[in-house]
Amino acid sequence: xxxxxxxxxxxxxxxxxxxxxxxxxxxxxxxxxxxxxxxxxxxxxxxxxxxxxxxxxxxxxxxxxxxxxxxxxxxxxxxxxxxxxxxxxxxxxxxxxxxxxxxxxxxxxxxxxxxxxxxxxxxxxxxxxxxxxxxxxxxxxxxxxxxxxxxxxxxxxxxxxxxxxxxxxxxxxxxxxxxxxxxxxxxxxxxxxxxxxxxxxxxxxxxxxxxxxxxxxxxxxxxxxxxxxxxxxxxxxxxxxxxxxxxxxxxxxxxxxxxxxxxxxxxxxxxxxxxxxxxxxxxxxxxxxxxxxxxxxxxxxxxxxxxxxxxxxxxxxxxxxxxxxxxxxxxxxxxxxxxxxxxxxxxxxxxxxxxxxxxxxxxxxxxxxxxxxxxxxxxxxxxxxxxx
Amino acid sequence: xxxxxxxxxxxxxxxxxxxxxxxxxxxxxxxxxxxxxxxxxxxxxxxxxxxxxxxxxxxxxxxxxxxxxxxxxxxxxxxxxxxxxxxxxxxxxxxxxxxxxxxxxxxxxxxxxxxxxxxxxxxxxxxxxxxxxxxxxxxxxxxxxxxxxxxxxxxxxxxxxxxxxxxxxxxxxxxxxxxxxxxxxxxxxxxxxxxxxxxx
Numbered sequence: 001x002x003x004x005x006x007x008x009x010x011x012x013x014x015x016x017x018x019x020x021x022x023x024x025x026x027x028x029x030x031x032x033x034x035x036x037x038x039x040x041x042x043x044x045x046x047x048x049x050x051x052x053x054x055x056x057x058x059x060x061x062x063x064x065x066x067x068x069x070x071x072x073x074x075x076x077x078x079x080x081x082x083x084x085x086x087x088x089x090x091x092x093x094x095x096x097x098x099x100x101x102x103x104x105x106x107x108x109x110x111x112x113x114x115x116x117x118x119x120x121x122x123x124x125x126x127x128x129x130x131x132x133x134x135x136x137x138x139x140x141x142x143x144x145x146x147x148x149x150x151x152x153x154x155x156x157x158x159x160x161x162x163x164x165x166x167x168x169x170x171x172x173x174x175x176x177x178x179x180x181x182x183x184x185x186x187x188x189x190x191x192x193x194x195x196x197x198x199x200x201x202x203x204x205x206x207x208x209x210x211x212x213x214x215x216x217x218x219x220x221x222x223x224x225x226x227x228x229x230x231x232x233x234x235x236x237x238x239x240x241x242x243x244x245x246x247x248x249x250x251x252x253x254x255x256x257x258x259x260x261x262x263x264x265x266x267x268x269x270x271x272x273x274x275x276x277x278x279x280x281x282x283x284x285x286x287x288x289x290x291x292x293x294x295x296x297x298x299x300x301x302x303x304x305x306x307x308x309x310x311x312x313x314x315x316x317x318x319x320x321x322x323x324x325x326x327x328x329x330x331x332x333x334x335x336x337x338x339x340x341x342x343x344x345x346x347x348x349x350x351x352x353x354x355x356x357x358x359x360x361x362x363x364x365x366x367x368x369x370x371x372x373x374x375x376x377x378x379x380x381x382x383x384x385x386x387x388x
Numbered sequence: 389x390x391x392x393x394x395x396x397x398x399x400x401x402x403x404x405x406x407x408x409x410x411x412x413x414x415x416x417x418x419x420x421x422x423x424x425x426x427x428x429x430x431x432x433x434x435x436x437x438x439x440x441x442x443x444x445x446x447x448x449x450x451x452x453x454x455x456x457x458x459x460x461x462x463x464x465x466x467x468x469x470x471x472x473x474x475x476x477x478x479x480x481x482x483x484x485x486x487x488x489x490x491x492x493x494x495x496x497x498x499x500x501x502x503x504x505x506x507x508x509x510x511x512x513x514x515x516x517x518x519x520x521x522x523x524x525x526x527x528x529x530x531x532x533x534x535x536x537x538x539x540x541x542x543x544x545x546x547x548x549x550x551x552x553x554x555x556x557x558x559x560x561x562x563x564x565x566x567x568x569x570x571x572x573x574x575x576x577x578x579x580x581x582x583x584x585x586x587x588x
Contacts, residue, residue: 158573176499190542
């Protein structure tokens with residue numbers, strides 16, 4: 001529930017340059033519920049992506065930064081001005097180069113001051129994204145669920161993000177030794193000390209997270225399914241007791257002969273699993289037994305619980321970014337989602353059709369400022385945004 | 389561009405920390421000097437190149453005309469400081485805190501860069517430590533990077549069988565004069581973990 005103490009985070013302005021279909025855009029936002037509506041391909045999701053880039057330094061859709069640059073251009077830049085409940089902040093994220101002789105570079109500014117560490121930028125603007133891809137967190141392999149964990153925890157704890165970066169670097173070094181068949185136990189022991197240092201910190205944070213996440217997650221699953229479904233979330237670390245640096249290192253040492261045989265590091269936080277299962281039946285996995293509808297319920301509950309978790313950890317109401325999700329929900333899930341919107345702060349939606357939200361908008365107009373923008377492509381294929 | 393100017397600019401731009409624009413400025417600067425300056429410059433470089441070598445014992449830079457200043461009798465032989473590069477010695481020296489000996493590794497362990505234990509002066513370090521009768525403490529002053537830390541662990545294991553040797557590592561944490569509010573989280577977390585008792 002929204003409590004009086006939570007700080008209301010509000011995006012006030014979005015300014016883009018060479019970002020996807022927008023050569024240049026400056027958009028003042030004043031609503032608590034903001035709708036971007038327009039045909040498919042008009043560029044409405046790009047506006048959500050821009051906010052996501054300032055929040056997470058990455059889009060929720062693509063993996064490559066150069067994909068975000070307008071075709072034919074060398075760089076993009078995004079500015080988001082927002083109020084975090086205490087002060088106004090201006091974030092600037094740019095990527096690219098001035099001319100083709102240079103390499104692409106990233107530039108991050110907070111209030112016009114240069115930020116050299118990603119960890120100091122990520123999560124300054126707290127957001128939670130609902131997108132049709134959320135189902136993949138549930139339905140794809142364990143890597144997607146680790147990614148979900150890593151992105152969420154990185155935005156909350158800069159030390160987690162930095163530990164992860166260093167862990168991945170040592171892991172790469174270790175993999176190379178394994179591939180080359182270097183059989184030098186002390187060399188591995190030296191690398192394993194570093195892996196254990198960062199890995200144990202990551203494991204500890206993941207464990208804490210899953211413990212605290214459990215209650216809101218189960219509550220939302222019940223709420224959405226009208227108590228027909230019940231699922232639990234379990235963390236299955238690849239190294240038992242790996243939250244402790246010494247037992248983590250010992251497990252790596254013990255497994256080294258096997259690692260050398262298969263030329264891969266088989267133990268560690270890069271092999272951890274996050275599993276959804278029925279209560280008290282940890283051996284049954286959701287992926288194998290749940291229907292499509294049940295999976296959608298879990299995906300929705302997962303994201304709602306993420307919102308609750310970020311709110312609890314930061315004392316702030318994150319900005320909710322909702323990419324075309326409403327159309328995909330059946331009546332029960334849509335009702336649960338609309339109920340959830342009463343618990344949140346600012347929300348930015350994209351939708352092809354505002355009409356289907358009309359009932360909700362009418363109801364909310366009494367309580368909060370609703371703002372609707374139409375996103376259209378002009379004759380040159382560039383997008384324009386009009387307030388309705 | 390003039391081919392001659394282009395050639396000199398490219399040579400200078402290949403130096404560390406110099407971009408193409410600065411390189412061109414430096415090249416044109418040479419052109420304005422008299423020939424005496426140019427000759428002194430060239431001779432100075434040549435003398436530097438021919439007469440500066442690495443000390444056979446510790447790896448520090450020294451002149452061929454004189455013995456190594458860091459291996460001399462005025463240094464304390466009970467403490468040895470291990471660094472990555474010869475230039476790191478100057479950084480440590482400028483603190484005035486270390487009066488002992490040095491050992492330059494000539495790099496750090498990094499499989500990604502193709503550097504293994506045999507590419508560093510680890511064998512020499514082990515010999516030096518094992519043969520020494522005066523050494524009491526080894527300070528490992530590799531950089532606090534992933535590679536520097538792994539190398540420190542490696543050295544720790546390599547020398548663990550030397551009786552009575554104290555192994556230490558440079559502390560990491562908050563920079564002096566910095567403000568907590570603006571410090572990066574990892575430095576804060578390191579300095580919390582390695583916190584020290586308040587001296588009263």
